[in-house]
Amino acid sequence: MELNEEILGHKREDYLSWDAFFMGIAKLAAGRSKDPSTQVGACIVSESNRILSIGYNGTPNGFNDNEFPWDRNGNCENETKYPYVCHAELNAILNYPGARSDLKGARVYVDLFPCNECAKVIIQSGISEIIYLSDKYNGTPGNEAAKLMLTKCGVKYKQLNEEEQVVLRLPLIPDEAVSRQ
Numbered sequence: 001m002e003l004n005e006e007i008l009g010h011k012r013e014d015y016l017s018w019d020a021f022f023m024g025i026a027k028l029a030a031g032r033s034k035d036p037s038t039q040v041g042a043c044i045v046s047e048s049n050r051i052l053s054i055g056y057n058g059t060p061n062g063f064n065d066n067e068f069p070w071d072r073n074g075n076c077e078n079e080t081k082y083p084y085v086c087h088a089e090l091n092a093i094l095n096y097p098g099a100r101s102d103l104k105g106a107r108v109y110v111d112l113f114p115c116n117e118c119a120k121v122i123i124q125s126g127i128s129e130i131i132y133l134s135d136k137y138n139g140t141p142g143n144e145a146a147k148l149m150l151t152k153c154g155v156k157y158k159q160l161n162e163e164e165q166v167v168l169r170l171p172l173i174p175d176e177a178v179s180r181q
């Protein structure tokens with residue numbers, strides 16, 4: 001028996017692409033960051049589109065959020081966040097509870113292009129592709145070092161396609177409550 005088109009019906013056409021979906025997860029994770037100036041999220045995904053791990057920028061485990069120097073400027077570098085903060089990509093990789101070999105060939109979605117330190121961690125983890133949104137530090141020494149390492153080491157990187165750069169609304173209220181508004 002052949003199913004004709006009338007029986008089959010039609011699927012939604014405006015569903016999220018995998019890339020937009022996983023970037024959305026990364027963005028949602030960024031919402032957990034307590035950093036007042038920069039919130040970054042990362043989502044690691046297997047070759048078969050399964051989410052392996054998620055991370056966002058934050059303090060090292062055990063370093064109380066309330067005692068953390070969140071400032072970007074201080075009398076010396078150690079009075080700023082920079083020496084202490086753990087970036088989203090590092091946390092996502094270290095948060096993965098499975099075997100490190102599972103990360104081989106995975107991709108990481110991150111809303112800000114990785115810094116040179118995270119680029120090293122990504123390379124050593126076996127992740128093979130980075131999908132990013134913003135590259136606001138493009139051209140800075142750290143950014144160029146990151147790109148040089150990634151290129152030399154065969155880790156691909158691409159910006160999320162323009163047609164997938166969309167604004168997602170995510171009301172965390174029941175559908176029936178949305179329709180009443």
Ligand SMILES: [Zn+2]
Binds near residue numbers: 116118
């Ligand atoms: Zn980083």
